[in-house]
Amino acid sequence: MSDQNLSILIKTHAGLERVLAREVRQLGGREIKEVRRGVSCKGDLGFVYKCNLWLRTAIRVLVQLDSFQVRDEQNLYKRIKEMPWENYFAVNNTLAIDATVFSDRFRNSLFIAQKSKDAIVDRFREREGKRPSVELREPDIRINVHIQKHICTVSLDSSGDSLHKRGYRVEVDKAPLNEVLAAGILALMDWQGKGPLMDPMCGSGTFLTEAALYASNVPVNVFRKKYSFQHWLDFDQKLFDTIFEAALAKENANLPEIRGFDIDLMVLAKSRRNIKNALMEEVIKVQKRNFLNWPEEETVTPGTTVVMNPPYDMKIEADIPELYKGIGDSLKRHFSGCTAWVFTASAEGLKHLGLKPTKKIALKNGKLDSWLVRYDLYEGSKKNQS
Numbered sequence: 001m002s003d004q005n006l007s008i009l010i011k012t013h014a015g016l017e018r019v020l021a022r023e024v025r026q027l028g029g030r031e032i033k034e035v036r037r038g039v040s041c042k043g044d045l046g047f048v049y050k051c052n053l054w055l056r057t058a059i060r061v062l063v064q065l066d067s068f069q070v071r072d073e074q075n076l077y078k079r080i081k082e083m084p085w086e087n088y089f090a091v092n093n094t095l096a097i098d099a100t101v102f103s104d105r106f107r108n109s110l111f112i113a114q115k116s117k118d119a120i121v122d123r124f125r126e127r128e129g130k131r132p133s134v135e136l137r138e139p140d141i142r143i144n145v146h147i148q149k150h151i152c153t154v155s156l157d158s159s160g161d162s163l164h165k166r167g168y169r170v171e172v173d174k175a176p177l178n179e180v181l182a183a184g185i186l187a188l189m190d191w192q193g194k195g196p197l198m199d200p201m202c203g204s205g206t207f208l209t210e211a212a213l214y215a216s217n218v219p220v221n222v223f224r225k226k227y228s229f230q231h232w233l234d235f236d237q238k239l240f241d242t243i244f245e246a247a248l249a250k251e252n253a254n255l256p257e258i259r260g261f262d263i264d265l266m267v268l269a270k271s272r273r274n275i276k277n278a279l280m281e282e283v284i285k286v287q288k289r290n291f292l293n294w295p296e297e298e299t300v301t302p303g304t305t306v307v308m309n310p311p312y313d314m315k316i317e318a319d320i321p322e323l324y325k326g327i328g329d330s331l332k333r334h335f336s337g338c339t340a341w342v343f344t345a346s347a348e349g350l351k352h353l354g355l356k357p358t359k360k361i362a363l364k365n366g367k368l369d370s371w372l373v374r375y376d377l378y379e380g381s382k383k384n385q386s
Helices: 017-027 045-054 073-081 109-128 179-188 206-215 237-248 265-277 314-334 347-351
Strands: 006-011 030-035 038-043 060-069 095-102 141-148 151-157 197-199 258-262 284-288 305-308 338-344 359-365 368-377
Touching (some): 017 030, 017 038, 017 045, 038 045, 045 060, 045 237, 073 109, 109 141, 179 206, 206 258, 206 265, 206 284, 314 347
Parallel strands (some): 197 305, 258 284
Antiparallel strands (some): 006 060, 030 038, 141 151
């Protein structure tokens, strides 16, 4: 794939297309177009490496190999078998097929994945006398087959594992926030890494760590060990090393204050381990504190950006109104002059905050409808609390 004009599809979460497009533009992508849950663009092989290393809101980076019309399963098998797979990877590589189907002609994505796998391994067997092995958990090569109506698009997944697996988070709290979603929320907040940032319900520390990596201008996947593109036959180790070393040279040492709090000491221990793994223990400070019982003597710097992902699990639904009322009261009493962003899947909880939103962005957290809501906490809000 020495083509300088590769067709690339970069996948993300619903609602993050705009911020991903901005990232891709800053990285040097060409012919950028927002699509559903993704961004399409053009770039060369070095750009593919950069995308995997730098993009904070990307889940996968796919490089399109071919696109064609398909009539039925036999036609699909024939067209995929005709593709020159031996030019992309070796017979001793393991592989997995990811298939997505939106078509009246093809309804079973698992069957499409099986048929595509058969075509690829049969080609290798006929040409080389042996076939690649299938490995579903950690394959060397990941192939994406996407059928939309009667059009099949076949791509190589350059990432392998989802890019939310940064490599720093080994300890998680219950229902942890996805790293890509956390990075996307920070981008939607337009926090530029300049002023103080606080997460008073920090859990595993994902918001804090993603914020510190952004403010430090450190490649978000700097700790990641493996990518699928490293198994491609045209992988350029020297080029990747050059890009990696150049990325590290851009680190910013002038960092804002980043703080986190949580009521649970065991949860804080997990967040500290994650922060240490990200080499950010000197940047991020976390400590035990009950946000709903904020000390009266503890002042918060005006201009601080507050971001939080409060509990919203259905099992504590009965406590949601009281919890969110307490959050709103604490914000009004102690955080005048700050901007608060609340990310939650609880519409009921938002009703009980007792604050007037200035912005509301619809997102998804997994399959849950969720919202990122901004509250401007003007000076005097404590006085007006009643």
